[in-house]
Amino acid sequence: MSVVIKAENISKQYRLGMVGTGTIKDDLKRWYYNVRGKEDPFLKIGDANDRSSKGDSDYVWSLRDINFEINQGDSVGIIGRNGAGKSTLLKILSQVTQPTTGKIYTKGRIASLLEVGTGFHPEMTGRENIFLNGAILGMRKHEIIRKFDEIVDFSGVERYIDTPVKRYSSGMYVRLAFAVAAHLESEILIVDEVLAVGDAEFQKKCLGKMSDVSKGEGRTVLFVSHNIGAVNTLTNKCMYLRNGNLIEYDTTDKIIPIYLNDDLNNIRGLKEFDNTPNLNENKPIQLTKCRFSIANDIVEVEVEYVVRKSVGSVVALQIINAKEVSIITLIDTDRDSDIFKRSEGSYMVKFTLPLSILAPDIFKITLSFSDMKSERFDYHRDILVFEKNNTDANLTRDGIIFSDPKLIGETKKLYLGN
Structure with missing residues (x-):
């Protein structure tokens, strides 16, 4: 190719x-x-x-001596921790910024979705922005008209298509921006992790479309994400960036284990996650601290959170393995359904489960606060990581868990709100 x-x-x-x-x-x-x-x-x-x-x-290098080639039809994931240089690389590839040294060669038109609002004029309507983006890509008016209905239908903003986009919510903005980038006729599609703004259903829809673009239409896709499961499913090649350096560039199945092992080593000693510097007074419920420990073959996670407005909510703890498979989800209301409607104040809930039920693997902990329907109040992905070694395993049985875990402990209020 x-x-x-x-x-x-x-x-x-x-x-x-x-x-x-x-x-x-x-x-x-x-x-x-x-x-x-x-x-x-x-x-x-x-x-x-x-x-x-x-x-x-007085200077910082965001990228250092990066070399690679991408073939037509490749779907390439770009992974790394925050500050690794992923977004900077995409901006250079999209010609938003120029490299300090080195050269980039591209063949074909590039459609980029780098951040919410990129490429949209806030005073123009959704309809006008679709035609503007098509014109920037060099498409003729009749070519854009041919794609217009498909773009609007995919984005789900038909009712607001003649409204200035400055009045759109962030979710609407992203839906329309992705639909424009994915459906207009570019040879290369570049997507940063802006899809985190959209809801889960739309994220799934976007991943499906990117798969169609790469595998079905033979176009090239570059995809930055912290969702290793999505990268594993969507891409055939992967770049691993760390502190501005390209650590590895190879097939996805070879790169992801390298990244996960490095990620585990970086935060292996982390036993507490402190969210207090990031508190947002506008959120009705929010995580403040999370503590993790393993003792006597028991995994214990203490979650502290604040409720600023009485809302119906559950606290869910999810344990995900290295292949991004959800192994266990524990919910605090399983033990006490009366706490679903919480009054203002500060709370702590303790989740525990036997380490012996887990097969050997690397596990990551994710916390979410939601109403169990459509609204997510607070969400923290992969905040803590732990490992179960082969020496600790019950190898007489196959599978990813060995018994049914139960939530032990109860929610208690630490102090009353105002």
């Missing part, structure tokens, strides 16, 4: 420093504090790109 994307020694460097405050008064205040030798009263940008250490340089 012919090569449609080729990267030669791609590197991207950003200069860091102080950001203007927006007003002369505040800039003068910053200058005055600096002259007096006091701490800057305004925020600064940090200079570490791996979120694990602090540096003292």
Whole structure:
């Protein structure tokens, strides 16, 4: 097959420093504090790109010496932890930004969905933005008209198609943006993990469409995601980026185990997840802390959360294995259905299960707070990771679990709300 994307020694460097405050008064205040030798009263940008250490340089390399080739019809997943350089690479491939060094060669038209709102004019209607994006790709008006009904039907925003997109919700924005990118006639489709904004049904629909685009239509797809299950299902090749470096580029079935092992090693010692720096007063219910321990063959997870508004909600703990298969889902209302309607205040629930029921594997813990229907109040994926070794296993039985786990413990209120 012919090569449609080729990267030669791609590197991207950003200069860091102080950001203007927006007003002369505040800039003068910053200058005055600096002259007096006091701490800057305004925020600064940090200079570490791996979120694990602090540096003292004025520059940071988002990407370093990246080399690869992508063939026509390939579906390529790009994985890595936050700050690895995934989005920067997609922006370079989409020609949104230029590399500091190196060259990119592309063959064919590129449709990109990098972040919510990219490529849309907020004052224009959905209809007008569809035609605008088609024109940018070099399509003629009659070609766009031929695709128009299919785009609108896929996005599900027919009722609002003649409304300015600035009035769309983030979910509507993403649905229309993905429909435009996937249905207009480009040879290369680039999708960053903006699909997290949409609901679960639409995410599934999008993954199906990307599969059709790659396998059915022979177009090239690049897909950034933290959902390893989706990457495993959708892609035939995969890139693993870490701290701006391309660690491996090979078939997906070879890359994912490497990434999962590295991911486990990075957070193997993490026994507590603290969400207090990220609290959002607008959320009716939100996770504050999660603690994990294994003792005497028992896995124990304590979840603390705050309820700001009395809502019907459940706390669900999901354990997922390395292949992104959901092994167990524990729900706090299984033991006490009366706590579904929670009053304002702070709560703690303890989930426990025997380690012996799990087959040897790497497991990740995900927490969600929802009404069990359509609304998800808070969600934290893969916040803690643990491993069950072969030496601990009951190898006389096959399968991914060895018995029926039960939720042990009960929810108790820590203190009353205002």
